[in-house]
Amino acid sequence: MIQAIKAKYIITPNQSFVTDSAVIIKNNIISGIISHHQLAKNEYSVLDLKNSVLLPGFVNSHVHLELQWTQKLLSPFQSFSDWLNQIITLKKNFDNSKIPKSVKEALDESLDSGVTTIGEISSYDGLDYKAIIKSGIRTAYFYEITNSTISNIDNKFLQNLLRNTNSLFNLKIFPHSIYSLDTKSLRKVLAFARNNNTNLGIHLSESIDEINYAMKRKNNLEDEVFSRFPKKPKFDSSPSTPLEYLDKINSFRQNITLIHMNNLSSDDLKILKKKQYPVVICPRSNLYLNQKLPNLKFFMNYKKTGLGTDGLSSNISINFLDEINFLYLNAKKILVKNPERRVLDIATIGGAKTLGLDNSIGTIEVNKKADLIAFDLKNKDPYLSVMHSKVKDLKMSMINGKIIKLK
The missing domain is CATH 2.30.40.10 (Urease, subunit C, domain 1)
Structure with missing residues (x-):
């Protein structure tokens, strides 16, 4: 009936x-x-x-369900690089068999706050997959790739995902960041996504250290983090902003969802206006990691802005209502007329646009x-x-x- x-x-x-x-x-x-x-x-x-x-239904456009467990184990940190080093250590030493239960807890928190669609970042080669499917939540599943996992683009699990997408589960490729992949590897990931007709996402301009790295200035990533990597990434570019670098590499104009984008130059804003890359802002996460807020004056008026909580590795909660409320309180300072309506747009249709799902939700x-x-x-x-x-x-x-x- x-x-x-x-x-x-x-x-x-x-x-x-x-x-x-x-x-x-x-x-x-x-x-x-x-x-x-x-x-x-x-x-x-x-x-x-x-x-x-x-x-x-709300669209949480960027979340790490699989990292729900990290919140209980993190120590106080002073810098982005200190935090990143802790995450690397925790992931290396954690009992991965506990991840599915942690993902289930994260899904419950998401659903309880009105989320019906997520942009999940998956770096454990499917340990979050069964819990997500069982929950019934609509998912854009971003399969994460770094220098150390670049060979995974040929593995059986990813190939199965490519063949088994449906209206509730949509696969996307997620090169982690410009500092965790060689330029050559990043080009390879973009080519893989293009050949498989799959959209992408990437953490971009999240920290000042990332900006300084791309601009070839002194930064804590090279000084404090890269020694933890099996192989130091090779950044094959003249000094540029992260967005300028990515946009230059993206010669085929692929659809790449940009996550964070809270350290932007005037030239970066010009690129966004011209190219209309989808952007997901995660304002509470930025403050949690001792970074500044995104340029809300720009993104509250940008056509392709979505909202994300990030994960409990870098936020107090993944309760989407908390994220909406935080954005609303800050938007009131910027939008004179009906900020609550624009915030709700970003939390729904805006998020759908960033995940390429706006024709259906x-x-x-x-x-x-x-x-x-x-x-x-x-x-x-x-x-x-x-x-x-x-x-x-x-x-x-x-x-x-x-x-x-x-x-």
Whole structure:
């Protein structure tokens, strides 16, 4: 039977909303929005969410579920390089058999905060895979590659992933960063993605040390971190910003989602305006790692901005509502009119754009997948209501037409 989900408010595209209406779902696809009066004239299986706001599911565009366990083991650190050295040591010594349980905990925290789609970074060759599939969450699965794992592009697991993508699971390739791959290796990864018709992502301009490395200035990456690598990366370029370097290598204009981007020059901003690379900002993570915030004045107005929590290795929580609230409080200083509406756009359709999924999710409109969430109403304005929401206020979560949570 065709399903109808009623709510006091429904968030619709273009920062709008309708009242006292219902979303109609047929075969896991949104087929329309009708008024309560029209609903009474048809035979639907009705879920009445009463005094709530119904909206597209949140898209956490960048997360490391597999690193959930690191938070309990990290020591205080003073610099990005100190933190990175700790992560390298922890990953080297950790009992990997515990990772699936840790991933399950991270998935629960994500789903509890209204996330229906994730951009997961996977560096353990599939130890997070089964838990993700079992959860039912929609996933852009970024398979991470560094100098030491470059040979993995030929392994059986990755080849199987390439053959078994579907509407809920989409494979992408993730060269870790410009400082963890030789220029030659980075070109090889880009070619692999191009030959397999797969999009990419990369950590870029995350730290001042990375900027100094690319500009060939003194930096803690070379002084304190590279000795930990099996092989020191060879950076085959004249001094440039990380984005200038990557853009030059990306000669085939591949779709690369850029993560962090919180240390940008005026020339970098010009490249973004011209090339329209998708960008995921992770503002709380940047502060956690003693870095500055991204240029929010630019990214709040950029067409392809998504939001990510990063992982518990570099954040206090992966509760997406916490990330939304933090961005909202900072956006209020920048956007005079309706910052809450733009923040919600970034957390939904913006995130979908960064993962290449905006044709199927991110808004409530006809022919899109039924990825929906609802929160108890906290304010007469539905957008402000979401900004004020906590985990306990999540009333319903649906992924691909299937109810995951219902209160």
